[in-house]
Amino acid sequence: MPISAPALDLLLLPTWLVPVEPAGVVLKDHGLGIREGRIVFIGPRAQALKLKAQEVRELPGMLMSPGLVNAHGHAAMTLFRGLADDLPLMTWLENHIWPAEGKWVDEAFVRDGTDLAIAEQLKGGITCFSDMYFFPKVACERVHNSGIRAQIAMPILDFPIPGASDADEALRQAIALFGELKHHPRITIALGPHAPYTVGDESLEKVRVIAEELDAAIQMHVHETAFEVHQALEQNQERPLARLARLGLLGPRFQAVHMTQVSDDDLALLVESNSSVIHCPESNLKLASGFCPVERLWLAGVNVAVGTDGAASNNDLDLLGETRTAALLAKAVAGSATALDAHRALRMATLNGARALGLDTHIGSLEVGKAADLVAFDLSGLAQQPVYDPVSQLIYATGRDCVTHVWVAGKALLEDRRLTRLDEQQLCATAVAWGERIGGHHQPNQGA
Numbered sequence: 001m002p003i004s005a006p007a008l009d010l011l012l013l014p015t016w017l018v019p020v021e022p023a024g025v026v027l028k029d030h031g032l033g034i035r036e037g038r039i040v041f042i043g044p045r046a047q048a049l050k051l052k053a054q055e056v057r058e059l060p061g062m063l064m065s066p067g068l069v070n071a072h073g074h075a076a077m078t079l080f081r082g083l084a085d086d087l088p089l090m091t092w093l094e095n096h097i098w099p100a101e102g103k104w105v106d107e108a109f110v111r112d113g114t115d116l117a118i119a120e121q122l123k124g125g126i127t128c129f130s131d132m133y134f135f136p137k138v139a140c141e142r143v144h145n146s147g148i149r150a151q152i153a154m155p156i157l158d159f160p161i162p163g164a165s166d167a168d169e170a171l172r173q174a175i176a177l178f179g180e181l182k183h184h185p186r187i188t189i190a191l192g193p194h195a196p197y198t199v200g201d202e203s204l205e206k207v208r209v210i211a212e213e214l215d216a217a218i219q220m221h222v223h224e225t226a227f228e229v230h231q232a233l234e235q236n237q238e239r240p241l242a243r244l245a246r247l248g249l250l251g252p253r254f255q256a257v258h259m260t261q262v263s264d265d266d267l268a269l270l271v272e273s274n275s276s277v278i279h280c281p282e283s284n285l286k287l288a289s290g291f292c293p294v295e296r297l298w299l300a301g302v303n304v305a306v307g308t309d310g311a312a313s314n315n316d317l318d319l320l321g322e323t324r325t326a327a328l329l330a331k332a333v334a335g336s337a338t339a340l341d342a343h344r345a346l347r348m349a350t351l352n353g354a355r356a357l358g359l360d361t362h363i364g365s366l367e368v369g370k371a372a373d374l375v376a377f378d379l380s381g382l383a384q385q386p387v388y389d390p391v392s393q394l395i396y397a398t399g400r401d402c403v404t405h406v407w408v409a410g411k412a413l414l415e416d417r418r419l420t421r422l423d424e425q426q427l428c429a430t431a432v433a434w435g436e437r438i439g440g441h442h443q444p445n446q447g448a
């Protein structure tokens with residue numbers, strides 16, 4: 001950048017800069033310059049200090065990376081955190097979560113639950129998340145107000161859900177929301193057919209047509225458990241992923257969440273269609289759903305991103321912790337200590353997430369021209385010493401409490417661990433009040 005260029009809005013000077021692209025690179029003593037929400041400069045510290053900047057921020061002992069991308073979740077379910085634990089998926093869903101949703105979920109629930117989720121995610125270094133939950137228009141308002149970035153997927157099921165009486169009504173709402181927000185700088189609208197066992201062929205055909213017309217992404221829970229695959233084989237002699245391929249749903253805009261069951265044919269379908277897989281290891285572990293073969297998918301060329309899933313099945317929205325779990329689990333599943341190394345794990349939590357959500361030209365790595373979605377992790381504490389490879393330290397030895405600063409599109413949303421736009425005390429008080437109302441009515445042992 002020529003010295004005569006207009007001044008930077010902000011110059012950041014961390015000890016380590018990890019751009020993620022190019023892969024495996026750690027830049028020591030480099031600066032990153034931001035103007036009008038975009039990255040306009042990355043270069044050595046000495047060169048950076050010659051630039052004019054409105055504000056210069058030294059970040060000693062800190063690692064700066066692209067903001068984390070939480071590629072799958074159900075934000076407002078933070079208000080059901082810990083409501084029903086230690087149960088298998090179908091018992092958990094049918095006897096606990098679905099009845100509780102029928103009773104409690106309205107626009108106020110989604111407003112308060114989404115705010116809580118956004119605050120928790122920002123504090124954990126997440127700058128972009130995907131959401132699939134009821135009253136998505138309310139979630140869009142919360143995303144808009146908070147400054148975070150999100151993909152909001154309209155949930156589509158063949159039975160009535162809070163806010164929509166059937167799949168057709170949900171699709172109409174999705175089209176309207178898409179039209180309303182298509183120029184929003186931080187929100188993308190996607191279609192969220194819930195799962196192969198809750199959406200029939202007729203509705204899925206409509207999802208395909210509408211997704212093509214709008215050029216919208218499709219996010220869906222697929223092959224979450226072995227039971228799901230066995231049941232489909234018993235009833236229709238067809239694996240769910242093969243059915244989705246036959247219906248024309250797979251493709252670069254398709255995001256298959258979970259995929260704990262992957263046959264050779266499934267793998268071929270994912271590769272041929274260039275679909276993304278979103279791995280949710282802690283939800284899969286907690287519900288004993290199975291293990292996604294991350295290394296096998298990765299080596300075959302499938303784009304694998306990572307998500308926390310909802311707080312009712314995790315029970316946190318800690319993507320850094322999730323990535324550590326993913327890195328460790330991948331080695332156990334592959335039977336190889338070289339599987340999903342620390343640098344690839346960070347890539348999975350940033351650029352791969354951006355690619356899954358169709359945002360990789362815009363976010364996911366630190367490159368000139370991309371949006372300034374950034375996170376700073378403090379690696380100066382006792383538990384990180386000594387630092388040989390800061391990325392290894394980040395993935396294997398650092399918790400989300402080390403997140404100190406978060407910027408989305410160049411705006412500081414977390415400064416010295418404090419949220420700049422959301423009132424943490426107020427959010428806690430609101431969540432406690434919901435907990436008292438919901439907890440007073442819930443029978444924890446029902447159906448267990």
Ligand SMILES: [Zn+2]
Nearest residue numbers: 073221309310
């Ligand atoms: Zn989910």
